[in-house]
Amino acid sequence: MSIxxxxxxxxxxxxxxxxxxxxxxxxxxxGILFPFAPDEESRDVMMNSxxxxxxxNETWLVLGGAGLLGAFPLVYSVFLPALYIGVFLxxxxxxxxxxxxxxxxxxxxxxxxxxRAFCWGSAIAAFAQGAVVGAYIQGFAVxxxxxxxxxxxxxxxxxxxxxxxxxAGYALLGSTWLILKSEGYVQQWAYRITxxxxxxxxxxxxxxxxxxxxxxxxxxxxxxxNIHIIGIFPLLALACAGVLYRSVKRQKDGLPFVxxxxxxxxxxxGLIASKWPVIVPPNYTIWDAASxxxxxxxxxxxxxxxxxxxxxxxxxxYWVFRGKVKVGEGYH
Amino acid sequence: xxxxxxxxxxxQFAFVVSFHAIFPVFTIGLASYIALxxxxxxxxxxxxxxxxxxFWTKVFAVVFGMGVVSGIVMSFQFxxxxxxxxxxxxxxxxxxxxxxxxxxxxxxxxxxxVLLFGRNKVPEGVHLFAAxxxxxxxxxxxxxxxxxxxxxxxPAGFEVIDGRFHITSWMAALFNPSxxxxxxxxGMASFLTGGFVVAGVSAWFLLRxxxxxxxxxxxxxxxxxxxxxxxxxxxxxxxxGLNTLEHQxxxxxxxxxxxxxxxxxxLLLFALPDQEAQTNRFEIGIPHLASLILTHSLDGEVPGLxxxxxxxxxxxxxxxxxxxxxVGIGLLMIAVSLVGLLLRRHExxxxxxxxLKTLTIMIGAPFLAVLAGWIVTESGRAPWLVYGVMTxxxxxxxxxxxxxALFTLIGYIAVYSVVFLTGIYYLSRVVRNGMKESPAEVExxxxxxxxxxxxxxxxxxxxxxxxxx
Numbered sequence: 001m002s003i004x005x006x007x008x009x010x011x012x013x014x015x016x017x018x019x020x021x022x023x024x025x026x027x028x029x030x031g032i033l034f035p036f037a038p039d040e041e042s043r044d045v046m047m048n049s050x051x052x053x054x055x056x057n058e059t060w061l062v063l064g065g066a067g068l069l070g071a072f073p074l075v076y077s078v079f080l081p082a083l084y085i086g087v088f089l090x091x092x093x094x095x096x097x098x099x100x101x102x103x104x105x106x107x108x109x110x111x112x113x114x115x116r117a118f119c120w121g122s123a124i125a126a127f128a129q130g131a132v133v134g135a136y137i138q139g140f141a142v143x144x145x146x147x148x149x150x151x152x153x154x155x156x157x158x159x160x161x162x163x164x165x166x167x168a169g170y171a172l173l174g175s176t177w178l179i180l181k182s183e184g185y186v187q188q189w190a191y192r193i194t195x196x197x198x199x200x201x202x203x204x205x206x207x208x209x210x211x212x213x214x215x216x217x218x219x220x221x222x223x224x225x226n227i228h229i230i231g232i233f234p235l236l237a238l239a240c241a242g243v244l245y246r247s248v249k250r251q252k253d254g255l256p257f258v259x260x261x262x263x264x265x266x267x268x269x270g271l272i273a274s275k276w277p278v279i280v281p282p283n284y285t286i287w288d289a290a291s292x293x294x295x296x297x298x299x300x301x302x303x304x305x306x307x308x309x310x311x312x313x314x315x316x317x318y319w320v321f322r323g324k325v326k327v328g329e330g331y332h
Numbered sequence: 333x334x335x336x337x338x339x340x341x342x343x344q345f346a347f348v349v350s351f352h353a354i355f356p357v358f359t360i361g362l363a364s365y366i367a368l369x370x371x372x373x374x375x376x377x378x379x380x381x382x383x384x385x386x387f388w389t390k391v392f393a394v395v396f397g398m399g400v401v402s403g404i405v406m407s408f409q410f411x412x413x414x415x416x417x418x419x420x421x422x423x424x425x426x427x428x429x430x431x432x433x434x435x436x437x438x439x440x441x442x443x444x445x446v447l448l449f450g451r452n453k454v455p456e457g458v459h460l461f462a463a464x465x466x467x468x469x470x471x472x473x474x475x476x477x478x479x480x481x482x483x484x485x486x487p488a489g490f491e492v493i494d495g496r497f498h499i500t501s502w503m504a505a506l507f508n509p510s511x512x513x514x515x516x517x518x519g520m521a522s523f524l525t526g527g528f529v530v531a532g533v534s535a536w537f538l539l540r541x542x543x544x545x546x547x548x549x550x551x552x553x554x555x556x557x558x559x560x561x562x563x564x565x566x567x568x569x570x571x572x573g574l575n576t577l578e579h580q581x582x583x584x585x586x587x588x589x590x591x592x593x594x595x596x597x598x599l600l601l602f603a604l605p606d607q608e609a610q611t612n613r614f615e616i617g618i619p620h621l622a623s624l625i626l627t628h629s630l631d632g633e634v635p636g637l638x639x640x641x642x643x644x645x646x647x648x649x650x651x652x653x654x655x656x657x658x659v660g661i662g663l664l665m666i667a668v669s670l671v672g673l674l675l676r677r678h679e680x681x682x683x684x685x686x687x688l689k690t691l692t693i694m695i696g697a698p699f700l701a702v703l704a705g706w707i708v709t710e711s712g713r714a715p716w717l718v719y720g721v722m723t724x725x726x727x728x729x730x731x732x733x734x735x736x737a738l739f740t741l742i743g744y745i746a747v748y749s750v751v752f753l754t755g756i757y758y759l760s761r762v763v764r765n766g767m768k769e770s771p772a773e774v775e776x777x778x779x780x781x782x783x784x785x786x787x788x789x790x791x792x793x794x795x796x797x798x799x800x801x
Contacts, residue, residue, distance in 0.1 A: 065407050066430040073422030080411030081729040088740045091405050092747045098401055106792035151736045292423045292498050299427040302434045313441040
């Protein structure tokens with residue numbers, strides 16, 4: 001019996017994507033919330049709460065990008081041309097956000113410029129990633145394994161909604177992360193904005209759920225035929241939203257963040273269930289998109305070696321920096 | 333005028349890869365130097381080595397951070413602008429480039445944090461081990477990248493099925509015919525870069541009488557290193573050139589500006605190659621010398637550009653002049669290292685103002701030489717992307733328009749200008765701050781792993797105390 005390497009790789013890439021979304025999600029979210037923070041001290045707290053971990057979070061983006069080229073090159077060679085302008089905007093956003101992490105704390109006179117770079121970089125990167133999700137749901141114009149569509153096929157009313165939706169989702173991850181990591185007036189501010197962000201996320205959730213079957217008949221058919229199995233995902237996502245709302249009202253510390261993670265994970269599983277095993281919609285499955293088996297195997301050895309190390313190191317970093325971040329703490 | 337997506341994509345790739353290459357070229361050499369400093373401190377317990385190690389580790393942290401930022405862009409370039417190429421070669425380049433990422437992450441997770449932040453937290457021996465592993469890791473990273481590039485220059489160990497490359501022998505593909513030459517040439521270039529930067533910065537400090545004892549040690553050490561490496565690099569470069577002659581004769585013809593296959597070819601010191609007329613203007617050369625260098629015989633036959641059709645020739649003027657810039661700077665480096673040897677009498681290397689000033693100017697030289705060398709090898713294989721198998725035009729993303737390519741070209745130039753200027757500005761502050769430790773570093777508050785930059789605590793825009801020179 002031989003192992004289905006494409007299946008193994010689909011699980012690895014799928015795991016990498018959700019790790020990235022959850023982990024970089026909350027620090028991008030804090031960037032989006034940055035201009036609305038009550039004062040400069042609370043911005044220090046926000047940034048300090050993610051400063052030790054943010055670039056470890058981006059590890060998953062790079063690992064995912066490289067892994068796609070190695071394991072599913074068709075995804076790499078269709079998504080990137082199709083999302084050409086969006087990819088550039090995302091990278092530019094991530095770069096500006098990255099350097100503002102480094103220089104904001106070292107800077108006094110120019111701090112507001114780094115604040116702006118941090119906020120705009122985060123917002124643009126989040127929007128671009130959300131638009132990618134929308135473009136994935138829409139599908140791509142592909143002929144003979146090559147993208148043949150235009151430069152702005154990825155930018156439609158639908159993908160703008162998903163882009164704004166992911167911005168709201170990341171902001172929600174950010175605000176619940178802040179609840180976990182802060183105290184006093186900063187935490188109270190996070191408690192106040194969380195229900196509003198949750199409402200925005202649920203609205204987008206509803207719009208996308210109704211709109212998707214209209215633009216993608218395959219998805220409609222999938223859901224109609226399998227509602228008794230995959231219907232569980234939206235129900236669980238809504239249950240998480242309920243837990244989130246109640247835990248914020250009761251001013252719990254950690255539960256809002258955990259519930260938001262659940263909301264993301266079940267939405268993500270629902271999305272995968274809509275498309276599986278298609279990876280380059282509308283036509284190509286994970287097996288069509290795969291690289292040669294010997295290439296997948298060659299890379300698998302290294303990746304299976306590195307993932308436990310990255311996970312262990314990530315866990316250790318979060319452990320070292322556990323606990324609340326206090327106002328005025330951290331270096332300047 | 334019609335915008336050509338092919339030309340714009342090539343310009344964009346040249347720009348982002350040149351910009352990115354500056355950082356790893358420096359960090360590879362610097363990592364080994366830092367490991368050496370740690371080793372010397374471990375053995376002799378002379379605090380001067382420790383001060384030097386700490387200072388250069390701060391510089392390393394900032395440069396490494398900038399390299400990572402610019403490297404993220406590189407991993408997307410193949411897909412956005414060269415998707416046909418990426419798809420066709422993914423069976424080889426996918427795993428190889430991914431292994432570079434795996435190496436980098438392993439290095440960062442396991443050893444970089446210990447090197448940057450563990451000075452007072454782990455035993456000295458462990459710290460030294462981490463420094464050595466970071467140095468080794470930078471070489472493993474460059475192994476993967478150079479293997480990928482060499483494979484595109486001299487492809488081996490593959491067969492093409494339905495337009496896609498399938499690997500028949502990983503060993504033959506990874507260790508392809510030009511790999512070792514490129515790897516050694518590039519490794520030595522990294523050491524030369526590190527050596528000239530450290531020598532130049534030490535000279536700058538000596539000119540200002542700052543940390544004289546430590547900087548004298550650093551300068552002397554670098555000059556010995558350069559004295560060996562600079563001439564050795566010329567020899568290695570010669571071997572690399574002979575390997576290129578065997579596998580990519582057209583590239584060598586362009587480097588020499590030699591249009592006709594002929595014997596007794598002169599070494600041209602100056603010429604203006606004219607691609608349209610397929611000849612040179614204003615030639616000044618030394619008779620027989622190119623034949624002698626390339627064939628080791630005065631009247632040896634050297635292949636000419638006209639051995640291939642005009643549309644399969646690289647842009648000769650670019651290759652020709654980039655090669656002269658690289659070799660010219662290489663000769664300058666050899667000259668400076670020899671002068672360094674002569675000035676050792678009566679310790680004049682530490683006091684001769686002109687020599688010290690020359691060394692500070694030479695900081696930029698190795699970077700220019702490396703970029704020129706890459707321009708030679710990359711432009712020189714045009715029009716081939718995978719030599720002899722796939723052209724640039726065939727590898728281009730089919731849906732890419734000139735407007736899209738122009739938009740991102742301007743965009744990357746704008747983004748990188750900001751990042752680069754900020755980074756260089758900050759780096760110069762770190763260097764000017766010198767070997768003084770900031771209060772935070774003394775108190776040992778520096779404890780934020782995963783962020784190379786935070787190993788440097790120099791303020792971004794506050795006035796630096798005592799660094800008024």
